[in-house]
Amino acid sequence: VTSKIDSGVAHLTLSGRLDANTAPTFKTEIEKVAAGKPQTLVLFVEKLEYMASAGIRMLVFTKQVRANDQIINTLEMTGADKSVIFVDEFQPAALVR
Amino acid sequence: MPTLTLPGELSSLEPIADLVLEQARLAGLDKHATYQLRLAVDELATNIVIHGYTEHQKNGNIVATVDVDAHDLTVVLEDTAAPYDPTRRDVDCVEQDFDKPLEEREIGGLGIYFVRQAVDDFRYEWHDGRNRSTLVVHRPVVGNRSALTAANDRMI
Numbered sequence: 001v002t003s004k005i006d007s008g009v010a011h012l013t014l015s016g017r018l019d020a021n022t023a024p025t026f027k028t029e030i031e032k033v034a035a036g037k038p039q040t041l042v043l044f045v046e047k048l049e050y051m052a053s054a055g056i057r058m059l060v061f062t063k064q065v066r067a068n069d070q071i072i073n074t075l076e077m078t079g080a081d082k083s084v085i086f087v088d089e090f091q092p093a094a095l096v097r
Numbered sequence: 098m099p100t101l102t103l104p105g106e107l108s109s110l111e112p113i114a115d116l117v118l119e120q121a122r123l124a125g126l127d128k129h130a131t132y133q134l135r136l137a138v139d140e141l142a143t144n145i146v147i148h149g150y151t152e153h154q155k156n157g158n159i160v161a162t163v164d165v166d167a168h169d170l171t172v173v174l175e176d177t178a179a180p181y182d183p184t185r186r187d188v189d190c191v192e193q194d195f196d197k198p199l200e201e202r203e204i205g206g207l208g209i210y211f212v213r214q215a216v217d218d219f220r221y222e223w224h225d226g227r228n229r230s231t232l233v234v235h236r237p238v239v240g241n242r243s244a245l246t247a248a249n250d251r252m253i
Contacts (some may be wrong), residue, residue: 017111017114019110019111019114019143020107020110020139020143020146020147021106021107021108021110021111049140050114050132050135050136052139052140052143052208053140053207053208053211054135054143056207070128070129070132072249073129073132074136074211077211077214078207078210
């Protein structure tokens with residue numbers, strides 16, 4: 001997990017496996033980023049190979065997702081695709097609601 | 098028949114996933130079936146560690162065994178936590194939540210829902226003081242021959 005905050009937009013990049021064992025690291029990083037009170041949080045998960053149900057709950061704050069086909073399939077199975085937008089490229093303008 | 102005996106801790110999830118991925122590859126499962134099986138086993142193993150052992154301050158092992166025959170890939174997970182039958186978990190409430198935004202949903206049950214979706218057969222038994230969950234995925238058939246034969250050919 002790596003993160004940076006750029007003019008109110010927090011970027012979090014995840015890679016490898018997001019399972020129950022690695023989820024706490026992700027949560028800690030989100031909390032660290034949240035302490036900076038960003039207006040927007042963007043997760044970059046295209047290098048994330050795997051996401052368990054523990055990870056899906058963390059997408060509560062997420063509006064845009066760029067991920068591999070299998071992870072998108074998991075999100076679609078749970079109806080989470082109704083809560084997020086799948087994108088090929090990060091679109092800052094689409095975050096304005 | 099490859100078997101792993103690991104402590105009932107979250108750090109055991111990774112080696113269990115590696116075993117499943119390797120055996121799925123040998124069994125000729127496609128990318129989607131492999132991912133679904135790995136998800137199912139990971140969710141079950143997570144439940145064993147968290148709900149079976151950790152929440153009850155109980156120590157014990159998880160034993161993961163994978164068997165590949167001509168037709169099926171079978172994963173068996175065993176633990177010595179209190180008897181719990183995951184096949185009886187009601188997941189209707191999980192499905193009803195799928196129309197709700199993530200933040201309004203009930204917590205829990207999602208993992209077992211994935212297990213049901215992912216595999217062709219899911220069985221549970223209490224055997225010899227152990228919980229035993231069995232997940233079966235049918236192997237793809239290549240022409241008239243099984244994928245096992247084809248896989249063996251490739252290894253020669």
